[in-house]
Amino acid sequence: MAEEQDLEAIMGLIINGGNAKSSSMEAIMAAKKDDFETAAAKLAEADAALSEAHNSQTDMLTKEANGDHVQVTLLTVHSQDHLMNAITFRDLAGEVVDVYKKMAGLPTDN
Incomplete structure (x- = not known):
């Protein structure tokens, strides 16, 4: 049972980490097309996936x-x-x- 729970947490890190990276890349691609609304949504998706991964990591720790x-x-x-x-x-x-x-003449988040 413990090994099964460990594997579940490990896979949570891998899956959610991969989802976060993919969403981040999609945000860049959207920004490249000046679609900043989609870019913001994709960054939010990445943040949500990282939060889920962090929960898995916290459980392990x-x-x-x-x-x-x-x-x-x-x-x-x-x-x-x-x-x-x-x-x-x-x-x-x-x-x-x-x-x-910035290149599009819009205010940045930072």
Whole structure:
């Protein structure tokens, strides 16, 4: 049962991290076409996916802190790497969207 829960949390990181990265890329592509409404919606989608991934990660960290050690496998490491890259990509996507806004003569979020 514990291994099943660990796998579920790990897959939550991978799936939600991937969704966040995809939404971030879609935000950049929309901004490139001056579709800033869609870009904002895609960034919000990325934020929601990262929130879900963060919940999975927090569950794993809470278990670890309570002495219920999660077995560290290559899949566990991969899931953390996937999440870290998604967070970085989301941050960068927000900046790229702002650059496109600035080029279009619109106010930026930052």
